[in-house]
Amino acid sequence: MNTTIKVAVAALTGALALTGCSTAAGSDSADTVDLMGYSVLEAANKPVFEDFQNTEEGKDAEFNTSYGASGDQSRAVESGAAADVVHFSLETDVTRLVGDGLVDESWKDTPTKGIATSSVVVFVVRKGNPDDIRTWDDIVEPGVDIITPNPGSSGSARWNILAAWAHITGNGGSEAEAKAYLTKLLDNTIALPSSGRDATTAFTGGNGDVLLSYENEAILAKQGGADVDYIVPPDTLLIENPAAVTKDADPTAEAFLKFLTTPEAQADYAQSGFRPVVDGVDIPEVEGANDPSDPFPTPDKLFTIDDTFGGWDATADKYFGTGEDGDPLGIVTELQQETGKVGEE
Known part of the structure; x- marks a missing residue:
């Protein structure tokens, strides 16, 4: 994958934090976004949240988050857990919610076909x-x-x-x-x-x-x-992780979903080791990669789902x-x- 990168460097904290739930306390005027994600997103999402809050659409946003095994998270939403944005490991964990009427069937009608990280x-x-x-x-x-x-x-x-x-x-x-x-x-x-x-x-x-x-x-x-x-x-x-909003999500959640596939958010995810899903993402170096200056080499043979x-x-x-x-x-x-x-x- 050819990527050009221009990254606003964000601090990554809690890189190996245990999987669990975390809550961002918001003010009365805040737009609270409930996000259900699969377990390894926890540290990676922190700079993405911060950069979204620096945008006009996200300036009043606060996040309530829950992370865990992707299938378990999807089933929790199916059973009534609050969710405005879901970001799962598998497409089937989103389509389960489509079948329950919680996510619109058009959720893949995006430039990245619903994929937010890879x-x-x-x-x-x-x-x-x-x-x-x-x-x-x-x-x-x-x-x-x-x-x-x-x-x-x-x-x-x-x-x-x-x-x-x-x-x-x-x-x-x-x-x-x-x-x-x-x-x-x-x-x-x-x-x-x-x-x-x-x-x-x-x-x-x-x-x-x-x-x-x-x-x-x-x-x-x-x-x-x-x-x-x-x-x-x-x-x-190739691993492709989908994201979607639920049907009752407000405009702030919808704006955040769109933000996930901007070059800025993809640069944040790249710093946590995710391969960008869009072009025009600038990555100077990725700490922890085998070659920080060339962090995402193309395998000899890359299969896809x-x-x-x-x-x-x-x-x-x-x-x-x-x-x-x-x-x-x-x-x-x-x-x-x-x-x-x-x-x-």
Whole structure:
């Protein structure tokens, strides 16, 4: 991706803050925006909020925020949690709300097709990469302990698993070979925490040899002082995270949603390790990246959910279906049950 960057530098605080809820207290005159986001956005959103509040549309804005595993956050909104803006890991976590009448079905009718942030799947390893992990084949070698979030709750987990699947089928392998590969990967997995942030916390706490994660989460961990490195494998999957407003959102929330894909906001996200989703974003350097002056190298082969899998509509149930209402189990769900790696809920 070609990017030109001009960044207003913003301080990043709490880089490895624990996932949870935070509330920005507003004045009586403030326009309060309730934002529900997936877990790894917590630190990245702080400079974005500040820059939006420096605009005419956002000068009176305050934010009430809640962060957690993407699927859990979506289900919370479905159950009545307050939300003006949702920013999730997966498209399916937004379309769930479309089906419930909470988000308009036209939410993807934007220049970025509803996408607000992007990244790629990487391997987070111990400092110096003592196990010399470079490729997808390396992580399924005997004795390699893997941590990845639980696909039942985490959007990050689903991107990770699909990247592993694409490593096989995208390079000419059959579905049977992809299942065999995922079985090896799950057999090597020692923990499936409920969210991407919880998985990072487990790994930086000393568990496992390799963490499957977002590139931005790896960069943020390094910015926060974690003693880790990360590897962008030769082939990986492009991660695209959607955002939308709910139907009852006021104009301030709608203005904030539009602001998310401006070069200014994308520059803020880039400083937290996200790859820009629009052109014209200037990034002088990104602290924590393998090469701060060239932070987002193009992998040798970059798979996408649309081109490789036919989009989320064709993918969600096929791989992650839960078998409810008589429907068959998804491929990954079934493999989790077969291997006993069902993860944490």
